[in-house]
Amino acid sequence: MTMPGWYDIMGFADLSARNDEVGIKHSQAYIHSLVEAEISSGIPSTRIVLCGFSQGGAISLFSGLTSPKPLGGIVGLSCYLLLHDTFKKFIPQDDPNRETPIFMGHGDIDSLVLPKWGQMSKDMLSADGYKVDLKFYKGLGHSADPEEIDDVEKYLNERIPPLEDKQAL
Numbered sequence: 001m002t003m004p005g006w007y008d009i010m011g012f013a014d015l016s017a018r019n020d021e022v023g024i025k026h027s028q029a030y031i032h033s034l035v036e037a038e039i040s041s042g043i044p045s046t047r048i049v050l051c052g053f054s055q056g057g058a059i060s061l062f063s064g065l066t067s068p069k070p071l072g073g074i075v076g077l078s079c080y081l082l083l084h085d086t087f088k089k090f091i092p093q094d095d096p097n098r099e100t101p102i103f104m105g106h107g108d109i110d111s112l113v114l115p116k117w118g119q120m121s122k123d124m125l126s127a128d129g130y131k132v133d134l135k136f137y138k139g140l141g142h143s144a145d146p147e148e149i150d151d152v153e154k155y156l157n158e159r160i161p162p163l164e165d166k167q168a169l
Contacts, residue, residue, distance in 0.1 A: 019082060019083050021083060024059070024062060024082050024083060027059050027063070028059070028062060028063045028066060028090075031050065031059060031060075031063035032063060032066075032067060032068070035048055035050075035067060035069060035071070036069075039069065045067075045069035045070055045071060045072070046070055046071065046072045047072050047160045048069075048071050048072050049071065049072045049073040049074070049075060049156060049159055049160060050063055050064040050067075050071060050073075050074050050075070051073075051074075051075035051076075051077075051152065051156075052075070052076060052077070052079070053077040053078055053079070053144060054077070054078050054079060054112075054113060054142065055079075056079075057075070057076035057077045057078060057079030057104075058076065058079040058080055058081070058082045059082070060074055060075060060076050060079075061074060061076040061079060061080075061081055061082070061102070061104075061121070062081070062082040062083065062087065062090075064097060064100065064102070065087070065090075065091060065097055065125075065130070066087070066090040066091055066092065067092075067096065067097055068092045068096065069096060070096040070097060070099075070100065071097055071100050072100070072159045072160050073100060073101055073102070073103070073155065073156070073159035073160070074097070074100055074101075074102045074103070075102075075103045075104075075105075075152055075155060075156075076102070076103075076104045076105075077104070077105045077106070077144060077148065077152070078105070078106055078107060078110055078112075078113050078118070078142055078143075078144075079104070079106075079113060079118065079121075080113060080117040080118060080120070080121045081121035081124060081125065084120075084121065084124055088128070098129060098130065099131065100130075100131070101131045101133065101155075101159065102125065102130060102131060102132045102133065103132075103133050103135075103151070103152065103155045104118055104121070104122055104132060104133070104134040104135070105134075105135050105136075105137065105144075105148045105151060105152070106118035106119075106134065106135070106136050106137070106140075107136070107137050107139075107140030107141050107142060107143060107145075108136040108137060108138055108139070108140060109139060109140065109141050110140070110141050110142045111141060111142065112141075112142040113142060115136060118134060118136075119134065122134040135148075135151060
């Protein structure tokens with residue numbers, strides 16, 4: 001189906017369905033440019049966290065893992081790893097986000113982005129040495145809930161704690 005969001009979804013039959021690589025790479029470049037703009041304004045890359053839901057979560061995972069700068073964190077909610085069969089070719093040679101903690105949240109009854117896709121994505125990333133924490137939320141479909149948002153808040157507070165001296169940026 002044509003999606004005017006981050007990329008076109010070519011099918012929801014399975015995780016290996018054809019991906020809109022052109023759209024994904026276009027969105028990845030846009031996200032990377034936003035990160036660069038924040039860095040240029042004086043924000044350290046390690047205080048930048050990419051976070052998104054559904055397509056936005058998938059783009060956050062892909063763009064975060066392929067970022068040329070080390071990020072503070074990556075959050076993907078109700079999502080999956082884009083271009084999972086070939087995504088390694090997009091990783092910078094020095095792999096600056098190999099140690100960046102990733103938080104994934106997923107509803108256990110999501111009928112749009114299947115929970116097994118979140119699990120499969122976590123398993124693939126973990127097998128490659130990435131630090132992924134995946135949490136399933138009981139009774140949650142393709143949506144977010146207060147417990148999940150609380151978990152994201154906790155993750156953000158751990159990854160980018162408040163600065164004592166705001167001039168330290």
